[in-house]
Amino acid sequence: DVKVTQSSRYLVKRTGEKVFLECVQDMDHENMFWYRQDPGLGLRLIYFSYDVKMKEKGDIPEGYSVSREKKERFSLILESASTNQTSMYLCASSAPRKEKIYGYTFGSGTRLTVV
Amino acid sequence: AQSVTQLDSHVSVSEGTPVLLRCNYSSSYSPSLFWYVQHPNKGLQLLLKYTSAATLVKGINGFEAEFKKSETSFHLTKPSAHMSDAAEYFCVVSDRAGGFKTIFGAGTRLFVKA
Numbered sequence: 001d002v003k004v005t006q007s008s009r010y011l012v013k014r015t016g017e018k019v020f021l022e023c024v025q026d027m028d029h030e031n032m033f034w035y036r037q038d039p040g041l042g043l044r045l046i047y048f049s050y051d052v053k054m055k056e057k058g059d060i061p062e063g064y065s066v067s068r069e070k071k072e073r074f075s076l077i078l079e080s081a082s083t084n085q086t087s088m089y090l091c092a093s094s095a096p097r098k099e100k101i102y103g104y105t106f107g108s109g110t111r112l113t114v115v
Numbered sequence: 116a117q118s119v120t121q122l123d124s125h126v127s128v129s130e131g132t133p134v135l136l137r138c139n140y141s142s143s144y145s146p147s148l149f150w151y152v153q154h155p156n157k158g159l160q161l162l163l164k165y166t167s168a169a170t171l172v173k174g175i176n177g178f179e180a181e182f183k184k185s186e187t188s189f190h191l192t193k194p195s196a197h198m199s200d201a202a203e204y205f206c207v208v209s210d211r212a213g214g215f216k217t218i219f220g221a222g223t224r225l226f227v228k229a
Contacts, residue, residue, distance in 0.1 A: 004158070006158075009156075040124075040221075041221070042205070042219055042220065042221040042222050043205070043219040088156075090158055090159065092159075102161075102164075103147075103149045103151075103161050103164055103207070103209070104159075104161075104217070105161075106151075106158035106159040106160070107158050108157055108158040109156065109157065109158045111156065
């Protein structure tokens with residue numbers, strides 16, 4: 001019954017490493033999102049994509065990039081990981097024009113620690 | 116412009132007592148409203164949603180919420196808390212103007228005491 005899958009639950013990376021967080025959904029949703037979640041700050045939108053090869057910056061895109069080569073897969077890339085990117089990362093997807101009816105479907109999250 | 120305010124960052128109740136998690140919103144249009152729950156180290160799960168049908172909405176695990184337009188509120192309630200309800204809860208507003216105007220509240224952490 002898994003619909004949005006994030007490839008890793010826990011990751012530990014070193015400062016300066018290039019990090020890939022992968023998200024795959026099997027619901028044929030056009031929209032996909034990456035959020036980070038930090039205590040006291042709630043969910044903050046990093047990037048979103050509304051179609052293959054399309055991407056839009058969210059509220060906090062600095063230090064991140066994304067890739068959407070296939071409809072079902074949305075990757076978040078940390079070009080050079082820093083300790084302030086230690087966080088929980090959540091991927092979500094939705095169907096346009098149905099988002100306001102069905103909301104988002106979230107993955108289980110990836111807890112990234114940068115040391 | 117949209118916004119959503121969860122009035123309490125933490126709520127603590129005893130098992131078997133009622134739960135009330137408060138959410139106020141503002142929206143320029145007729146909004147859709149959602150509550151999500153997040154258990155520790157898990158993703159967010161949809162609890163319930165309001166999409167302009169009945170104003171009293173029932174969700175999973177015995178939760179319900181009432182949309183009150185005059186008060187711009189969408190408070191989440193449950194008659195009797197269970198230990199398994201301990202989690203973080205997010206109120207979310209999404210308007211009808213476009214596909215990406217979805218705003219998350221800051222979250223309310225619910226503690227349930229035995």
